[in-house]
Amino acid sequence: MRKAMAEAEVGDDVLDGDPTVSQLEARACDWLGKEAALFVPSGTMANQIAIGVWTSPGDEIIVESSCHVLSYESGAIGALHGVQTRTLDGVRGALDPKAVAAAIRPDFVHCPPTSLICLEQTHMSSGGSVLPMECFEGVAAVGKDAGVPVHLDGARLAHATTASGLAAPLWTQHVASVSLCLSKGLGAPVGSVLAGDADFIERARRIRKRLGGWMRQSGVLAAPALLALGDGPDGGLAGIAPSHALAQDVAKALDAYSFLSADPGQVETNLVLCRVEVTDRTLGGAPELAERLTAAGVRVMALSPDTLRFVTHRDLNSTHVALLESTLVDLLGGA
Ligand SMILES: Cc1ncc(COP(=O)(O)O)c(C=O)c1O
Numbered sequence: 001m002r003k004a005m006a007e008a009e010v011g012d013d014v015l016d017g018d019p020t021v022s023q024l025e026a027r028a029c030d031w032l033g034k035e036a037a038l039f040v041p042s043g044t045m046a047n048q049i050a051i052g053v054w055t056s057p058g059d060e061i062i063v064e065s066s067c068h069v070l071s072y073e074s075g076a077i078g079a080l081h082g083v084q085t086r087t088l089d090g091v092r093g094a095l096d097p098k099a100v101a102a103a104i105r106p107d108f109v110h111c112p113p114t115s116l117i118c119l120e121q122t123h124m125s126s127g128g129s130v131l132p133m134e135c136f137e138g139v140a141a142v143g144k145d146a147g148v149p150v151h152l153d154g155a156r157l158a159h160a161t162t163a164s165g166l167a168a169p170l171w172t173q174h175v176a177s178v179s180l181c182l183s184k185g186l187g188a189p190v191g192s193v194l195a196g197d198a199d200f201i202e203r204a205r206r207i208r209k210r211l212g213g214w215m216r217q218s219g220v221l222a223a224p225a226l227l228a229l230g231d232g233p234d235g236g237l238a239g240i241a242p243s244h245a246l247a248q249d250v251a252k253a254l255d256a257y258s259f260l261s262a263d264p265g266q267v268e269t270n271l272v273l274c275r276v277e278v279t280d281r282t283l284g285g286a287p288e289l290a291e292r293l294t295a296a297g298v299r300v301m302a303l304s305p306d307t308l309r310f311v312t313h314r315d316l317n318s319t320h321v322a323l324l325e326s327t328l329v330d331l332l333g334g335a
Helices: 002-005 019-034 045-054 074-080 099-105 132-147 157-164 168-172 198-210 219-228 236-255 286-296 319-332
Strands: 034-042 059-066 083-087 114-120 150-153 175-183 192-196 273-277 301-304 305-309
Touching: 002 059, 002 099, 002 219, 019 034, 019 168, 019 192, 034 132, 034 175, 034 198, 034 236, 045 074, 045 114, 045 150, 045 175, 045 192, 045 198, 074 083, 074 198, 083 099, 099 132, 132 168, 157 168, 157 175, 157 286, 168 175, 192 198, 236 273, 236 305, 236 319, 286 301, 286 305, 286 319
Parallel strands: 059 083, 059 114, 114 150, 150 175
Antiparallel strands: 034 192, 175 192, 273 305, 301 305
């Protein structure tokens, strides 16, 4: 990827275009099965641009209650767009289409107009769960009936395509817009893409400008991102399945401890959630254990006071799982 960055043909994506960015956007359209795409600096910006396109101040959007756009984008829905959220609890991130239908506001002067429904695939706070296709079909049908578009936060959509064996367009046919992170499991250093129809992307382009998200010689970033979306043996997509197998091993290593709980049966992709019971051996909850593990060389995030989130990716292998196991023994004693 460093070599591709050095050798990238660049232009000016703000003026008359950057050839490598155009190539990446074409590749993203192809992979996602959408008409047009836009390269943006981050997944957060991709999602927030989509929300900006589909809504006006005073609108309401329907989101799952622990989703990323609501919980981890620093209040952007309200701060940037003046939009309020209607939250619904999901089952491992999946919304019940009937509950979505019931949450769509009537066309009544007292109510905020419902202008968007959001889904997240895979669902981060449920530990990378893959939403079932029935959820996509059902929510899309409800949205279509009510004239409300669906946006997919597909930050880890590639993990869902690998885990399910269903190509991205089979999922994205049910949504009007989709974001995809190139810098997570796919391994690019920077960037996400946002995709939809040509009209959506034209409107998205204006909001990207408004947020300061357009970049000039961004071919240096698009070149590694093209490798990330590559489907050859060295492409980013090939790294996804091994990262899922590794996540199983991580879950088993953690679950061996009576006071740690990371059921491998719940691990569908590359995220492992581990509940931490406070004991004399953990010396605290998830934040304290995350700090000790990180200091010992195993970088992990505490998602809440009792939950650690481990992430596997293409640059890890079994030696890293062995390092986790030996670090656990050092810090906690044997299982
Ligand atoms: C589900 C989901 N959506 C969006 C994002 C945002 O991506 P970024 O960190 O590139 O802004 C993340 C990041 O962790 C995520 O997990």
